[in-house]
Amino acid sequence: MPRKLLITIIFITNSITRHDVDGGFSEGAACSPRNTAYLNPSKALFPVDTVKCVDITAMGRTLNFSTKWPIQQADTLYADHMRLTYINRTMFGLMPNLELVDLTGNKIKKLPIAIGSIMPKLTTFLLAKNRIQIPKRRALMRCFTIKTLMLSHNKIRSLHAMTFAKMPSLRVLYLDSNYLKFITPKMFAHLTNLKYLHLGNNLLKRVPSKAYMPKSLSIYITKGNKLRRNSTFALTA
Numbered sequence: 001m002p003r004k005l006l007i008t009i010i011f012i013t014n015s016i017t018r019h020d021v022d023g024g025f026s027e028g029a030a031c032s033p034r035n036t037a038y039l040n041p042s043k044a045l046f047p048v049d050t051v052k053c054v055d056i057t058a059m060g061r062t063l064n065f066s067t068k069w070p071i072q073q074a075d076t077l078y079a080d081h082m083r084l085t086y087i088n089r090t091m092f093g094l095m096p097n098l099e100l101v102d103l104t105g106n107k108i109k110k111l112p113i114a115i116g117s118i119m120p121k122l123t124t125f126l127l128a129k130n131r132i133q134i135p136k137r138r139a140l141m142r143c144f145t146i147k148t149l150m151l152s153h154n155k156i157r158s159l160h161a162m163t164f165a166k167m168p169s170l171r172v173l174y175l176d177s178n179y180l181k182f183i184t185p186k187m188f189a190h191l192t193n194l195k196y197l198h199l200g201n202n203l204l205k206r207v208p209s210k211a212y213m214p215k216s217l218s219i220y221i222t223k224g225n226k227l228r229r230n231s232t233f234a235l236t237a
Contacts, residue, residue, distance in 0.1 A: 011086040031076055037069070044069060057081060063088055071095055075121070076079065081105035092118050101123040104150075109133050112165075116143040128152040128174070134163055142166035150174040152198075159183060165190040176200040176221070185212040192216060 031053035039046040040058035044066075046223050053076040056063070061083055074095045083104040092098065100233050108130040112118060115125075122145055132154040134140060140163050147169055156178040164170060180202040188194060194214045201206065201224035210220050 037068070037071055037074070039065075046070060052076065054078070056091075063087075064093055065091055065094055067094065069094070073097055075099040077101045079103050079106075080126075083107055086110070087112055087115075087118065089118055097121055100126075102126040103130065105129045109129055111141045111235070113139060113142050113216045115141040116145065120145070120148050124148040126150045127154070130154055132156065134159060136160060138162055139166035140164065144169055146170055148172040151178070153177045155179055157181070159187045163187060167191070169193055172196040174198045176202070176224070178202050180204055182206075184208060188214055195219065197221065 034047050035049045035051060036047055036053040036055055037051045037060065039054065039056045041060070041062045041064060051071050051074050054071050054074045055078040057078055057080060059082065071094060075097050077095060077098050077100070080102045081104065084103065085108060086106065089112070098119050101119065101122060101124070102127050105128070108127065110133060111127075115122065120141055125143075125146055125148065128150050129152070132140075132151055134156055134198065137160075143166065146167055149167070149170060149172070152174045153176075156175065157180065158170075158174075159180065164173075164187070168190060171193050173191070173194060173196065176198040177200070180199065181204065183199070183204065185208045188197070191214050194217050196219040197217060198214070198221045200221045204222065204225040205228050207222050207225070207227065208216060
């Protein structure tokens with residue numbers, strides 16, 4: 001059956017693609033039974049064409065991989081809703097060409113800062129509905145290729161000036177449905193390519209004026225907060 005992926009209010013079926021534009025996906029070949037490997041503890045099913053997509057959701061938490069599996073060319077990985085608690089470096093080492101990784105609905109708390117070395121071609125990282133913790137004194141992760149990052153529904157309470165400092169290519173950022181109470185432009189100052197920012201459904205009462213956010217920003221969503229009248233401000237500190 002075709003897989004389905006819910007991205008905030010955008011519902012995309014088996015035409016999931018590799019590249020993002022303004023909060024969605026628009027380019028690249030779709031995953032289909034002809035190019036998707038379905039891996040589980042008892043049996044691995046491989047397609048007739050070259051494997052471009054890998055679905056491991058039936059593995060649960062076993063994550064037993066064979067080095068003989070023809071998955072080296074895969075650029076999309078589905079590992080959602082598996083109750084995973086950490087990033088398995090060995091697993092990603094068998095798929096060095098991954099561009100889109102879906103880890104939605106797991107129990108991951110910490111991200112290795114060197115994500116860029118674990119997934120050197122990563123452009124889209126879906127981490128909604130996990131338990132991601134934001135470090136206080138360092139960047140969340142270091143990845144110079146990532147363009148889309150989804151952190152929706154992670155109970156995130158605060159961001160810091162260094163949180164996104166090592167992701168200069170980031171264009172699309174979902175931070176909606178968290179517990180954020182306060183943000184400043186400085187938290188996003190390193191994101192000079194940011195085009196889409198979703199801060200909806202947090203606990204914000206005031207938000208920075210778009211004029212003080214990255215100049216590249218074109219879509220700035222803040223609905224679903226309890227914003228006060230005249231709630232925008234120009235704080236840069």
